[in-house]
Amino acid sequence: MSKLKVIDSIEEMQEISANWSEEVGFVPTMGYLHEGHLSLVKAAKENCKIVVVSIYVNPSQFAPNEDLDTYPRDFDRDKKLLEELEVDYLFFPKDSDMYPQNYKTWVNVNDLTKGLCGKSRPTHFQGVTTVVSKLINIVNPNKMFMGEKDFQQITVLKRMVEDLNFRVKIIGCDIVREKDGLAMSSRNKNLKSEDREKALSLSRSIKLAKNLFRDGEIESRIIKEKIWELINSSGAKVDYVEIVDPVTLEDVEKVDEKSRVILAAYVGSVRLIDNGNLE
Amino acid sequence: MSKLKVIDSIEEMQEISANWSEEVGFVPTMGYLHEGHLSLVKAAKENCKIVVVSIYVNPSQFAPNEDLDTYPRDFDRDKKLLEELEVDYLFFPKDSDMYPQNYKTWVNVNDLTKGLCGKSRPTHFQGVTTVVSKLINIVNPNKMFMGEKDFQQITVLKRMVEDLNFRVKIIGCDIVREKDGLAMSSRNKNLKSEDREKALSLSRSIKLAKNLFRDGEIESRIIKEKIWELINSSGAKVDYVEIVDPVTLEDVEKVDEKSRVILAAYVGSVRLIDNGNLE
Numbered sequence: 001m002s003k004l005k006v007i008d009s010i011e012e013m014q015e016i017s018a019n020w021s022e023e024v025g026f027v028p029t030m031g032y033l034h035e036g037h038l039s040l041v042k043a044a045k046e047n048c049k050i051v052v053v054s055i056y057v058n059p060s061q062f063a064p065n066e067d068l069d070t071y072p073r074d075f076d077r078d079k080k081l082l083e084e085l086e087v088d089y090l091f092f093p094k095d096s097d098m099y100p101q102n103y104k105t106w107v108n109v110n111d112l113t114k115g116l117c118g119k120s121r122p123t124h125f126q127g128v129t130t131v132v133s134k135l136i137n138i139v140n141p142n143k144m145f146m147g148e149k150d151f152q153q154i155t156v157l158k159r160m161v162e163d164l165n166f167r168v169k170i171i172g173c174d175i176v177r178e179k180d181g182l183a184m185s186s187r188n189k190n191l192k193s194e195d196r197e198k199a200l201s202l203s204r205s206i207k208l209a210k211n212l213f214r215d216g217e218i219e220s221r222i223i224k225e226k227i228w229e230l231i232n233s234s235g236a237k238v239d240y241v242e243i244v245d246p247v248t249l250e251d252v253e254k255v256d257e258k259s260r261v262i263l264a265a266y267v268g269s270v271r272l273i274d275n276g277n278l279e
Numbered sequence: 280m281s282k283l284k285v286i287d288s289i290e291e292m293q294e295i296s297a298n299w300s301e302e303v304g305f306v307p308t309m310g311y312l313h314e315g316h317l318s319l320v321k322a323a324k325e326n327c328k329i330v331v332v333s334i335y336v337n338p339s340q341f342a343p344n345e346d347l348d349t350y351p352r353d354f355d356r357d358k359k360l361l362e363e364l365e366v367d368y369l370f371f372p373k374d375s376d377m378y379p380q381n382y383k384t385w386v387n388v389n390d391l392t393k394g395l396c397g398k399s400r401p402t403h404f405q406g407v408t409t410v411v412s413k414l415i416n417i418v419n420p421n422k423m424f425m426g427e428k429d430f431q432q433i434t435v436l437k438r439m440v441e442d443l444n445f446r447v448k449i450i451g452c453d454i455v456r457e458k459d460g461l462a463m464s465s466r467n468k469n470l471k472s473e474d475r476e477k478a479l480s481l482s483r484s485i486k487l488a489k490n491l492f493r494d495g496e497i498e499s500r501i502i503k504e505k506i507w508e509l510i511n512s513s514g515a516k517v518d519y520v521e522i523v524d525p526v527t528l529e530d531v532e533k534v535d536e537k538s539r540v541i542l543a544a545y546v547g548s549v550r551l552i553d554n555g556n557l558e
Binding site: 110167 | 289293297318381383384385386387388389390391408409412413417418428438439442443444446527
């Protein structure tokens, strides 16, 4: 069993990654690991000889009014989970190293970042694309494993990697769900127990859309209306519900099996997201 | 004598650069090579085992009203010059590969790109930082050699490389001048012969500033006034004259020997730049 090495220095990580001798799989996370993250780590272990996981709650992807301060953290528990999965390196950088004074550079992906989560979180994706660019340059991986729960994020990052000619290949992995259907999220910890039922309206919405489509409904407008109804009547509050082309993220009027239902809702003060195709 | 390999495919260049066995020096250019470029190539040859030069007239750093169409080009001549200097690889990509349909990603460096050339060319540096990010990812060099004639450019790119944790080190090389003092530039070719004298007002301005400082003048305002006078009385037309801190590019009121005089002027329809410290 290989021993997990915890690296908190960018310089040290770059020295190690300068001359990887074997294929490297990378799983970038914000920590507070759940089964969803662990499924990415397992995929990386299956595909690559060396596995690097990063834990970094990236401040630049949170707006001032968002939940940076309450974002759950538990480094010791995370470390133990990664040791059990025989991860090789845990990269755990400091804010002052990632964004030193006089930091000035931002990576932006146009269009794809404007709608969906980008509408209610207009500076979010700039933070994501920038930190992932930095992490790719620091970790120098061959493959990067990301969950499809953040469907817009993975679409934006695939575009960025292709546009900027990064060498890494992004591998999208299926959403992992609790037994009751709730998509795994570190933010689920912040749900009050009485709000669980409301939170389930998100995954039920995806199922509803699949059922409607299977029964012949192809009008995006009608499917979205029924999802709004389902979520808001549960006591959760819709942020957005869209049905989009999975590559361009543009709204579709008539759906097909590849169309992606993407939605976000507030359950109490917790903002949750979910998505799925109509197959 | 090694044989120059011309590579026009991004994919092929990335395959070659995936596992460089020795230190690689890179000189990104827009072609129409002059002694300034060649001095960079020579520096790369002296410092690195493998030398890659790129020739790419990057459309995204030209605004619609600028001189993309008249930017001088002579591939065969450039190739011959690089062969003579025993360059290993000439990377010569196509627009349709560098910016395919649906291209959406841009790298921006804040603040440093706002003043100086950024004022009259507000989209220029976004094009430069983006294409250089791409070229770094494609060529995977250890060192990148750039001329200090584009002083703001090199300052912006150093910031970008540090901020995004690119592994390359940028080496700034001295401005190379014609015998009469004119800073080497591919654009000099577009100068009419009767405008040569006007063009010399730029390098004379740098000398004037050095002389004024040596004689005790430390008021930035006064040095700039005298440069405006010199350039405009020559028949050239000042775009800007600034004296700045060489790292932050912020205006200085009282100059010292490290302060950088940076200026741009139109000579006929040709826009030229020059700069120097006050040592």
